[in-house]
Structure formats: structure tokens, C-alpha cells
Amino acid sequence: SGFKAGSFKEGSNGEVIIVQDGKSGSGIQIYSTAFDETGPMTKERIMRDLPDLKIENDRQINMDGVPALEFTSIDNRESKVTKEAWFVNAGRLYLISSFPEAGELMEKILTGWQWR
Secondary structure, eight states, X not given: OOEEEEEEEETTTEEEEEEEETTTOOEEEEEEEEOOXXXXXXXXXXXXXXXXXXXXXXXXXXXXXXXXXEEEEEETTTTEEEEEEEEXXXXXXXXXXXXXXXXXXXXXXXXXXXXX
16 A cells, blocks of 8 residues: 655656556656746647647646646557646646546645645
8 A cells, every 4th residue: 555656767858757556556657858948838839749649628727836737638558548737847847647547646646736
């Protein structure tokens, strides 16, 4: 029981953090990378780089004072719906994603996020 977390580097500027429920194995992924634009992240901005990404049910949310775009999408590898939140803060782009079974954990992360 409890949660397990791990992280690894992705490329020269990226980092991935995985948080999993020790009991169910469901979890979320937080990816961050250096980003030279300011927020807020918008559907139009994402579509400029990723025109084939499916973005549905999008809405602006607040991540401890930082605007974020929350939406649902489709994970092409597993053909499953994902819940995502993308935002920019302090020169980094953050992408948080989960599958539906981790919805409760994702909601706790999105509503309880604090910058320190």
C-alpha cells in the first residue's frame, strides 16, 4: 500500500516522474522539459506543434497560481483515454498524464499542487 515514486532523465533537458499506487499499480506521469515560451498553455499552442493530438473536454485550471490546460486525449500506444494537464512555469513545460483508473490520484495532484 502507499505510493511509489521514481524519476529518470529524458534527453538533455527532460525529466520524468512516475507516481504509482502501490496497491493497484495505477499511476500518473509528470514530464518536464526546458521551454523558452511563457504560458498560459492553450489548445491552439499545443496544436501548432502536435496537430494530430486529440484534445477534448479542455478547460483552464489553476495549479497554485499557474494557469494550466486540462483535457482528455487518446494514448495511441494503448488506445486508452488519458487525462492530461499541461502548463508552463519558471522556464519549464510540464505535462501530467494518467489513465482513467488513476483519476482519483490525478485529481489530488491537480487540486493540491504547490510550488515550493
